[in-house]
Amino acid sequence: MHDPRKLHMDAVERILRYLKSTPGKGILFSNHGNLKVEGYTDADWAGSKDDRRSTSRYFTFVGGNLVTWRSKKQPVVARSSAEAEFRGMALGVCELLWIKNVLSDLGFKPNETMSLYCDNTSAIAIAHNPVQHDRTKHVEIDRHFIKEKLEVGIISFPFVRSELQLADVLTKGVSSRVFNESLFKLGMCDIHAPT
Template identity: 45%
Template sequence: MEVQYTTTGIFLSQRKYILDLLRRASMEGSKATSTPMITTCQLSATEGQLVENVSLYRSIVGALQYVVITRPDIAFAVNKVCQFIHNPLDVHFKAVKRILRYLHGTLDHGLHFTKNSKLLLEGFSDASWGSDINDRRSTSSYCVFLGGSPISWSSRKQQVVSRSTAEAEYRSLAHVIAEMIWVQSLLTELGVSLRGKALVWCDSSAAVAVAGNPVLHSKFKHVELDLFFVREKIAQGLFQVGHVPSQEQVADILTKPLAVNFFNKFRSQLRVSTSGVLVMAEGGTS
């Protein structure tokens, strides 16, 4: 991992590691792509031929998980190909190669951490309901910002089938709040004081409404533990949950493959760019 100190903060990248990974996959001369996954990508667990070199697939996918440490823009795609690591097919390897082609075209990209005196803890949660064609489980995602810089992100398939969009979104909401509680605990141990309540943003109006409603609706009984967990933290004054429009939901990049315009927008908001471009929290540059 390369660390570059700038006048505004720190820039983390993995150019050398990615180049080594491209050489390992014999893709040094591959044609770059603008996104790590096509918008219509639907990876089947059964349709396709078993890859010839299973060990190579597993090795590359494992290495990609390390790249995600400084490249949250590939987190969704990498999580997707990880789901087939026990029985990888040729279509899955094709998806892996597209991720590598995207990284080839963005070798100089990395993660910016900038100085900020306003230590506000802020989280974004999202879910893609029933998006997995193999078992119809939903994908949960979140990203957590401290002082405007991303410090934690996740993209993963939910462990059970959600029966509605709101249910899937609420499970994701519980995940990000659990992560933010851990961050708060760590900061307390370090003697760092936060500014105001932690903010959580969700693009599901139904999930936001349920979070602030003390009445348990029958439709949410199967997520009762998550429901009471979130409500308890809100009642304690630790969190405030608000609604964000879908077109401003940065966690969307961690939930599903996006068209290039939205992908680039949310990638910038995740502060992933080249070292010469400082990305601001609202998506601008300076």
Template identity: 40%
Template sequence: MGNDDSAIRNFEDYLHSTFHIKDLGPPKYFLGIEIARSDKGISLSQRKFVLEIISEAGLSGCRPAVIPIEQNVKLTTLEYDTSLSSSNEDPLLKDPSGYQRLVGKLIYLTMTRPDICYAVQILSQFMHSPKQSHMTAALKVVKYLKGCPGLGILLSCDCNMKMTAYCDTDYATCPMTRRSITGFCIKLGRSLISWKTKKQSTVSLSSAESEYRAMAKTVCEIVWIRGLLSDLGVQIDGASKLFCDNDAALKLVANPIFHERTKHIEVDCHFTREKIQEGTIITRGIGTAEQPADIFTKPLCQRQHAYLLSKLGVFDIYKPSA
């Protein structure tokens, strides 16, 4: 890639003289990702891959689900079952390979499907000893995909070159370790360019601490993306705005005084404040109901899931226009 057409052609000629390459032109299908161009921008989806997953799971004739994971589901490993009866009702799968293949494909699908990131992150924790409840939850994700197989990312041609980030956590949500879930997403203009759902590596002692850890991880991603774009000759306009829905975490950013409640996260505090002082990021508050990163940290009801998904800027080119 580059912005010098003559240099690119010279490099292609050199490669062709050595390896006999063939220029296939603009990509349309690459490693399962379907690439479509229009006057609105570039669309990335994995519709063919999704249909293959649905067919292999034997769910081609099933009724689609409206959400990828139920709100009241708490998945655990066998040793965390509280009684013998629950263990008998929810046994280990005799052959875990089917579950492992399915979840592996869902992990690959998250490259263009941010809406299933939270569910897949939960399911991927049980790859070694999956239970029947885990397989049921995985099939629930496939049923959800059946309702929107063509959903993908739209890289809009209307871009103001301003970077916006959203971060959130679900405090102590893991029933086995009580670690929090970090979720963030980063947009360049109206285009979603980065997102992540991940369990935090340590147990946080408060919701403010878990939110601040999520904020620090998001700042790291912002700094890396800004550096990458700079190397490619793309300049970001102004500081990147970072939205968080936790007032305590936002006050920690503005408070230059460290005390014993913040000593566990002092490194994160120093790093985040440094980037604020440099003018790399600006922190802002946002209401929980308007927080797009909420979709990466917890299961939501159908209405809120659809609303936050629309705020992420995903697009389905196969859906008939109204």
């Protein structure tokens, strides 16, 4: 907002054109018979052309229904793609813990391990590796936070192939086919579509 340019305005106009052309789109909540809490996290590496900061993105689901999503620029420059993904994982873990607490306050006690799907094997390895090296010193606080949640079995980090990573639609430009498939998986539907 402090330095808007034509490129930024073009992006806003593109978003507004999409919203105008899809007035009937919305999220359909369905009963899938469970309250499993899971999420998908992704991050670009040095994606901002202005300051080379990465952007973390995630989707979270409860019972197979999309409940929250976020895209946020990271506060510091990541020195590797693994670091950018790892910081994104920490953000996703915080969101999953918040959702679990909200469900507990509402009288639901989710006891299953929550899954946060990530497509970066290096970031997953850092989360699982109890012996840290100099290369992970700069993410040490996030590492301890995630390690603590892994050890007590609150969270797991299953690997998901990049083609199945739902958070990609928030991370990068994807083809219209991948975009539409992702919208379907996220529970988006069009009330004006023919049945």
